[in-house]
Amino acid sequence: MTRAPRLGTLGFMAWTEQRLDPERSRRRLQLLAELAGAKAVRARERPRRLRYDQLRELIDTRRRRAG
Structure with missing residues (x-):
């Protein structure tokens, strides 16, 4: 006889x-x-x-419009 394996333990x-x-x-x-x-x-x-990044983006946008 063989032993049946116990599943789930x-x-x-x-x-x-x-x-x-x-x-x-x-x-x-x-x-x-x-x-x-x-x-x-x-x-x-x-x-x-985030504030610095937004300020830089605003400055860049204004420079592009002026230039």
Whole structure:
């Protein structure tokens, strides 16, 4: 007799819990904090950059009409 395979289970892998070592956990938290900081800077800079781009476009349009 052969054993029928069990479908839909991961066996023991589903129940094992990985423990991160403290150094890896600290580095991960530091990386996430730096990423959040970078996103915040980008969010602040975006409106300013958009205004500058619109102003440059307006200046270029006026120069083309005058020239």
